[in-house]
Amino acid sequence: MRIARFSTDDGMAFGVVEEDTVAAIAAHPFGELTFTGQRFPLADVRLLAPILPSKVIAIGKNYAAHAAEMGGEAPAEPMLFAKPSTAVIGPGEAIMYPQKLSERVDYEGELAVVIGRMCREVPASRAADVVLGYTCANDVTARDLQARDGQWTRAKGFDTFCPLGPWIETEADPADLAISTTVNGEVRQDSSTSHLLHDVPALVEYVSQVMTLLPGDVILTGTPEGVGPLDIGDEVTVTIDGVGSLTNRVIARD
The missing domain is CATH 2.30.30.370 (FAH)
Structure with a gap:
């Protein structure tokens, strides 16, 4: 559904x-x-964005090849960070490039998990019971600010830096879904969720040990290799097999 x-x-x-x-x-x-x-x-x-979450919890370096392209090793445990709810936009809405503050803004196509009910300390074996479904996400990142700050809040927290959509697919099996990202029709990322270092049940368990998850909260599962820059005027599309396609255009931020 x-x-x-x-x-x-x-x-x-x-x-x-x-x-x-x-x-x-x-x-x-x-x-x-x-x-x-x-x-x-x-x-x-x-x-519109299929949900307006109270919080977006994202996972860094959850594909080994992406960790390698970023110049490091994958962490032994999931690396958590948060994006504000005000970063969320829907399909067809514009990603605003903050050109006065950043000279390098990257796309990061990801599978997003949408939580279906309030929960905490959920064992991996019961993760499916608390998941409503899945959607496409783009963890847009000001890469230069990420490197400069030494932490990720500003780089990943700009308004419009969390496109979600086009809908929530409740029947998808997240274990092995093809995921790709194109920019102006050119394939930049091409992988599968089967390469996740920490799969969806493990992530639900890990995150819910830290914080209570509310209905509509979103977990971004990480991006595969192939991340790269966006320019003003670009059209970026994240496609996940069995889920859908999410397209957004990049415009200058006033």
């Missing part, structure tokens, strides 16, 4: 995408779904 958050002339709603239509649901997508009876052609709605 594909759960989308969308807007029409009448406002915002959640719905289930069924081929070329969206069937609206009442309230939120957590728990049993109640359909309102309204249906909209998919072409006539605007897809």
